[in-house]
Amino acid sequence: MSQLTKAEEQIMRKLWSLKKATVREVLSELPEPKPAYNTVSTIIRILEKKGIVDHEGSGKTFTYFPLLKxxxxxxxxxxxxxxxxxxxxxxxxxxxxxxxxxxxxxxxxxxxxxxxxxxxx
Structure with missing residues (x-):
């Protein structure tokens, strides 16, 4: 497992606390100034490619959850x-x-x- 970047770790901290969340839910938990929606979405997809996060689909909405404890x-x-x-x-x-x-x-x-x-x- 590789070390997470600061941005990845910030997202993971929110996913760990929320257990499961959409990009919007993660974004709403981040401090001001909030990053753009697309930035959070991209970071979550990177974490997914690394095998640290996975998702469940429901229509167009994905709910993400941590695989890494x-x-x-x-x-x-x-x-x-x-x-x-x-x-x-x-x-x-x-x-x-x-x-x-x-x-x-x-x-x-x-x-x-x-x-x-x-x-x-």
């Missing part, structure tokens, strides 16, 4: 981020975000709790 895309994107920017090291990524994001005490406690749970598995 959001969780699967998140996992793949995170792996690519860690590999590309942190030499494949999760600890390097965590260290970077801990330094750069000015984590609150509560966030650090939550992270420690998750790490301890993972350690005890």
């Amino acid at each position: 959001q969780e699967d895309y998140k996992k793949q994107s995170l792996k690519e981020l860690i590999t590309g920017y942190f030499d494949g090291s999760f600890s390097k990524m965590a260290s970077f975000f801990a330094k750069e994001e000015d984590l609150s005490t509560h966030e650090i406690d939550e992270l420690m709790k998750l790490l301890n749970e993972k350690k005890s598995e």
Whole structure:
């Protein structure tokens, strides 16, 4: 699976939240300034050619739905981020975000709790 462009990802986020939608329904969910109808339609057709989206037909209207699960895309994107920017090291990524994001005490406690749970598995 290839990485989605920003425009493709924006459309996919709407399809993931809507589950099934027409181009008009996706367009209505996008923030201002909204792209043209044809732009959204073209992006959805590209996603369909990539095998990420499919459709059901009803007359002239198509209802689109995601074939790619959001969780699967998140996992793949995170792996690519860690590999590309942190030499494949999760600890390097965590260290970077801990330094750069000015984590609150509560966030650090939550992270420690998750790490301890993972350690005890």
